[in-house]
Amino acid sequence: MWNTLYRIAISIMLAGTLSCCIKNDIPFAKVPLSITGIEVEGQSGSAVISESESTVTVTLQETVNPKKVMLKTFTYTEKASSTLTAGTEIDLSQPYEVTLSLYQDYKWEIIGNQPIARxxxxxxxxxxxxxxxxxxxxxxxxxxxxxxxxxxxxxxxxxxxxxxxxxxxxxxxxxxxxxxxxxxxxxxxxxxxxxxxxxxxxxxxSDKDVVTESADGWVNVAWLYGAGVAETECGFDIREDGSEDWTRVDQKYVTMDGGQFTARVPHLKANTTYECRAYSGDQVGDVVTFSTTETGSVPNMGFEDWHQEEKVICPWAQDGTRFWDTGNHGSTTLSEKDNITLSTEDIRPGSTGKLAAVLKSQKIVVKFAAGNLFIGEYKETKGTNGVLGFGRSFTSYPTRLKGYFKYQTALITEAIDKYASLKNQPDTCIVWVALGDWELQENPNSGEKTAVEVQTDDKGTGKYFDKNDSHIIAYGEMTCGENVNEYTPFSVELEYRATNRKPTALLIVCSASKYGDYFTGAPGATMWVDDFSLEYDYDD
Known part of the structure; x- marks a missing residue:
């Protein structure tokens, strides 16, 4: 009897000891979590969601008490839990921290921005x-x-x-x-x-009636800043360094804001030193010297250079400069027949080249793939998702991107939950351009340097380009959601957010399906592009 009880006791002790030694080596899934939407009472405009910074910025109307802001709607990644729910009153006089949880915790901040027009x-x-x-x-x-x-x-x-x-x-x-x-x-x-x-x-x-504050030289454009007396005519004089004669800047280029005034001066020479001075009435300010710079270089803007590496068709010449890339590296995992971006002899009328690019959206096995073409590098495929590096080194100041395109749309049949409302709507193509001051990162596997990493995900919770990124100096886009049967010229004006910041990188992205990086679009949507060019001046 006692021997039996003793054996049972020893067995229980051993079982307990062994259970403590068993290690659970099965990792939890890592699912990036995001705030996807927010609206508060007294909000002005739409909230700005930054995936890269894990922040949401909400602009409040002047008369809203920032310490007592009622949250009307609040959405986040499906299946996640949140420390914040709609119907809660929050204090946005300082950043409000929110934790989203699903296997891991992700910290987000809601930032209240309340501009007062003083x-x-x-x-x-x-x-x-x-x-x-x-x-x-x-x-x-x-x-x-x-x-x-x-x-x-x-x-x-x-x-x-x-x-x-x-x-x-x-x-x-x-x-x-x-x-x-x-x-x-x-x-x-x-x-x-x-x-x-x-x-x-x-x-x-003041000891002056007018001040020449600063001057920013681009390529063929300069931005001049001054302060004077609001009730008088204000503007600028300009001349090349070494010249004796001043030229008065036309008033159509001058913008007044009270006693502050700015001139956007076009048609200047590249790589040239100039002098400028502000005037207010019959008074002139001190002379400020500035220099314009040179144009930037982007290879293969006519999409003439292509070659094939094993199954993948690549938009650069064999042994040439790898500046552009496509999603072909991911789409051809199973077959070279699945290249979604190709060269074509269907060029725009009047082109001096022989080839253009055609971007074809299609469903490959079980996933949607948008035809795409971008400045940067396709880094790798993880599972069925892509890791891309957008942007290449670029230090100049373009004012617009011009080119030619045509488009064949189709009804959207593929959509993740986030964009389910787009189903049965015509697909939309897009060309967007961004200029910024990112620090370029080197891919240790290829040695290629790019500016912004993108990680696609079929849940819409990956890492995406954010056009509200604080590194962006200028941005512009063109979209089209209808059939364009003949090559048509387009122009994307770059809207600058500052005139004095120094660019480090240029991004250009073309897609036959606007939401293709979210695996949303129409199989069959096709975009043709040809003869891109950057301009560095403004029209009158």
Whole structure:
């Protein structure tokens, strides 16, 4: 009896010991999780979702209390759980952290952006007022011929629309205190139950009536910035370095914003040094020197160079420069018949070349593949998903991409859940261009350097290009969702977000199916492209 009990006890102890030693080597699936949609009460425009930064930026109307924002709708990756749900009141006066969970946790931030259109206008002001929101300080300058003791405050708005200044709506009567170099006053600003601030107004006397602030030279274009007196004609003079004669910039190129003014000057020479100066009335500012730069080089813009590596058709010459690439590396896993982007002798009329590119969307076995062509490198295939590197080294300043295309659309039959609403709608082709200041990353397997990595995923939860990426300097796109039976010229204007940032990379992407990187589109949708070119000037 005791021997039996002893054996049972030993068996239980051994079982417990062995169970502690058993290691679970089966890894949990790694599923990237994303916020896919959000709307709050008092929102202005659409939310900006950045997959790369794991942030969602929501712009709030001026009159919304940022500490009490009601979440109307909130969506995220299917099957994930979230620490935040719709119907919750959140504080967006600072970034709000959200955790999405499915096997792993992913941290996201919701950022509230609440621009306030502030203004302070002084009679005989030079340039525009500046606002230090953190320190509640508004500053302005008056022209050198004006007297600080004659300051007239003609307009003031420091808070949300409808805020009170010293208890009154509109411009209050303020008491100025005079110092040697400036005059100062204070204003108490209130609005609803969340704005209660005391602002300092400070007005300086300038030693000038006009200032040449800066100049940014591109290739055939320069951007000139100045400050002057709003009630007078303001603009710029320009000349080549070494010339004696100034040329006045046509007023049609000048944009006024109060006392600030900007000129976009076209038709300049590349690789040339210029001088410019601002003027306001009969006064001129100091001379600023700047230089234009040279055009950039993009090989195979006519799509003449092709060769085949085993099963894959590649858009560059044998032993040539690998600048463009396609998704053919992934689509031909089973057969060389599945190349989705090919050369074609169907060229645009008037072309001096012999070949163009044709991009064919199709279903390959069980997955949809969009015909595509892009600057960059197809890095690898993971399972049935692709890893791509978009962009190549580029340091110039194009103003537009031009080219020729034609398109045959079809009804969308393939769509992931995120884009299920697009089914039975005509497919849309796209050409988009981005210029940015990314740090190029080298692929250790190939030695190729590209700017932005994209990882496709049939759940829509991969890593995608974000046109709101902070690295983007300029962006533009062309889309078409109808049949275009003959080659037609197109032009994509690059919308610059800054004129003084230095580019490092250029991205151009063409796809016969706009949402092809989400495995969504129409088998049979086909796009032809030919004779691309970059321009560096603006029309009049």
């Amino acid at each position: 203004r302070m206008i002084i009679d005989r002001q030079l340039g525009n007022s500046e606002f230090d929101v953190e320190n509640h300080l508004a500053t302005a300058s008056i022209r050198k011929s004006a007297d600080l003791k004659d300051i007239v405050l003609s307009d003031l708005k420091l808070g949300p629309e409808g805020a009170l200044n010293d208890g009154v709506s509109g411009t209050p009567e303020v008491q100025w205190t005079f110092y040697r170099d400036f005059a100062q006053a204070s204003v108490h600003v209130t609005f609803s139950d969340f704005v209660d601030e005391t602002w300092t107004l400070r007005v300086y006397k």
